Amino acid sequence: MTRRVAAVDIGTNSTRLLITDGTRRSIVTRLGEGVDATGRLGEAPQQRVLDVLRDYKQLIDGAPAAAVMTSAVRDAANGAEFARRVEETLGFPARVLSGEQEAKLTFVGATAQRDEPEPVLVIDIGGGSTELVIGHKDELLFHASTQIGVVRHSERHLHSDPPSPDELRALRADVRLPEHPRATKAIAVAGTPTQAAAIDLGLEVYDPARVEGHILTVARLHELCARLAELPLEQRKRVRGLDPARAPVIVAGLAILLEVLTSFDLRQVEASEHDILYGLALSTAADAP
Incomplete structure (x- = not known):
């Protein structure tokens, strides 16, 4: 990849950024804290993620970008509401992946080279x-x-x-x-x-x-x-x-x-x-x- 693009992965345990200019960030935000027991994303974990995303947006600096969310957001009753907050924070699309979509993207990443x-x-x-x-x-x-x-x-x-x-x-x-x-x-x-x-x-x-x-x-x-x-x-x-x-x-x-x-x-x-x-x-x- 020669063009500068950015990818954001909002996972259950960490929030990560990859920019093809060599920039990488991974911060443990524990978005899924308590979801298995309550079925909902807590406000404090949501805020931890959104705070990190504000910093990531500055690093992305207008490059073509996409974000995905996985298990915690898929499983949570308030996952769709959180996804909207993520898009508002980042200013570009953020998708909640199905398990199948997550598996396919993972395979592509692991085997591309x-x-x-x-x-x-x-x-x-x-x-x-x-x-x-x-x-x-x-x-x-x-x-x-x-x-x-x-x-x-x-x-x-x-x-x-x-x-x-x-x-x-x-x-x-x-x-x-x-x-x-x-x-x-x-x-x-x-x-x-x-x-x-x-x-x-x-x-x-x-x-x-x-x-x-x-x-x-x-x-x-x-x-x-x-x-x-x-x-x-x-x-x-x-x-x-x-x-x-x-x-x-x-x-x-x-x-x-x-x-x-x-x-x-x-x-x-x-x-x-x-x-x-x-x-x-x-x-x-x-x-x-």
Whole structure:
């Protein structure tokens, strides 16, 4: 992409910006806080997102842009009202994606720069939903959007600090996946795998170039999950490589990722920075006059 375009992803856990001039921002805003229990977006989480979007609008500076909203807004009774507030704040269209649309954009983003000879599984673990897509080149062979997410499942199950073994077992038992075809390779996008890669690499400063393509084995993910689950939140925030803002949900994310890989009988996964945000930027560039 040579033209300057912008993409905004308003997720359940974070609000992110990608501009094709190299600008990237990701801020944990926890929009989905409490949605699983109440069915509504809280006013405080909404304001956190809108405050971030005002800053993003200044960075976008009139470039062709698009914004999408995912699980929390899809599920909330007041999601449509919030979507209107988002469009008023940004001054350009903001769509609430269906699970299918979210899965397709994620697959496009994850595979756009690849030429995989075999079908590949793309895993996107979000705050309120997890998207699973299997495809080969431009052909989607399977996709599912599940009600599994790091915010949703942390709020449901992880009430102790640190979480108890019984809570972790209950969380993993609640990761119910649909029947699916086989895949021989997996790419995982979004905060859980990229943060796990940063921890595994021992990064003092997050480096997307080093995270991109980093391989995480199931054995290593088990080690990371067990280590982080043993730490109280304040100690977890100080783990090298982990963004402190993601410390409250990283244990749930790793548990979910492990359940997905087990279900697909895979022994490793590749972390990738190229996710739904990249797919949205590609779509925006293609549609721009």
